[in-house]
Amino acid sequence: MTTDTAAPAVATKAPAAPRPVTRRRKTKLGWNLIGLLVFVTIGFPVYWMVNTAFKPAKDAIDPNPHFFPSVFTLENFKRALEIADFWGPVTRSLIVSSVVVVIGIIVGMLAALAISRFAFRGRKIVIVGILAVQMVPLVAMIIPVFLMLNDLGQYDKISGLIITYLTFILPFTVWTLRGFIVNIPKELEEAAMVDGCTRTGAFIRVVFPLLAPGMVATSVYGFIQAWNEYLYALMLMSQQNQTATVWLGNFITKNGTEYAPMMAGSTMMAVPIVILFLLVQRKMAAGLTAGAVKG
Numbered sequence: 001m002t003t004d005t006a007a008p009a010v011a012t013k014a015p016a017a018p019r020p021v022t023r024r025r026k027t028k029l030g031w032n033l034i035g036l037l038v039f040v041t042i043g044f045p046v047y048w049m050v051n052t053a054f055k056p057a058k059d060a061i062d063p064n065p066h067f068f069p070s071v072f073t074l075e076n077f078k079r080a081l082e083i084a085d086f087w088g089p090v091t092r093s094l095i096v097s098s099v100v101v102v103i104g105i106i107v108g109m110l111a112a113l114a115i116s117r118f119a120f121r122g123r124k125i126v127i128v129g130i131l132a133v134q135m136v137p138l139v140a141m142i143i144p145v146f147l148m149l150n151d152l153g154q155y156d157k158i159s160g161l162i163i164t165y166l167t168f169i170l171p172f173t174v175w176t177l178r179g180f181i182v183n184i185p186k187e188l189e190e191a192a193m194v195d196g197c198t199r200t201g202a203f204i205r206v207v208f209p210l211l212a213p214g215m216v217a218t219s220v221y222g223f224i225q226a227w228n229e230y231l232y233a234l235m236l237m238s239q240q241n242q243t244a245t246v247w248l249g250n251f252i253t254k255n256g257t258e259y260a261p262m263m264a265g266s267t268m269m270a271v272p273i274v275i276l277f278l279l280v281q282r283k284m285a286a287g288l289t290a291g292a293v294k295g
Contacts, residue, residue, distance in 0.1 A: 108173030
């Protein structure tokens with residue numbers, strides 16, 4: 001009589017599952033590389049402008065460009081300040097851009113509030129009209145705007161340029177602020193009104209603080225658009241009242257273009273935009289309604 005004895009079981013080690021952490025790291029690395037590529041693509045023209053501004057004039061037109069200046073010089077900035085009046089155009093651009101932003105934000109906020117919070121006849125037509133205005137090329141309106149300002153006696157005046165800039169900055173301001181206001185729950189206003197606030201008081205105490213980051217972001221865009229505008233400033237203002245962007249045309253002379261001083265002037269023109277962004281960057285990045293409503 002024989003008895004079967006069971007063979008001892010051999011322990012086998014299961015293959016290790018692939019680590020999901022490694023896959024996430026590769027995905028994160030890929031997105032970081034894409035972000036770095038986008039940053040280099042966008043930032044390289046700015047770097048080249050600043051790089052050329054500190055180069056000697058002869059190196060700026062060298063057919064073999066260098067990524068770093070062989071000699072740092074400030075002569076280009078000196079030449080930019082001497083070629084024509086610099087502070088006058090910059091001051092006019094600051095005045096025009098600031099007034100356009102202030103008026104545009106006030107009017108745009110009231111218009112966006114009316115479109116977002118009130119139901120009235122023709123509301124959809126107004127919204128479609130705002131979108132349609134933004135689709136019209138600015139160059140197509142230069143002749144009608146010129147004739148209208150000439151009839152109103154606003155040609156070659158800062159006030160006329162401000163009115164002109166408002167015509168194409170206001171639609172964007174209204175549309176952008178409308179999006180911010182729509183994302184603010186109406187329940188916040190209703191709760192404030194139940195506690196005794198008027199509609200105006202509820203807007204000032206509840207909606208306005210939540211809308212502030214959106215207003216800052218919209219203001220920065222409007223300021224940049226008014227600051228960089230060239231065509232209307234060239235056509236509607238004389239040489240004596242030119243803005244900063246038109247002032248850059250003084251570097252194109254009968255002997256050629258002075259690229260190094262032009263880049264120095266462009267660098268100086270970019271300083272107000274950089275300062276403005278540094279001052280408001282926290283507001284631009286702040287959340288609108290984070291934590292305002294607890295579900």
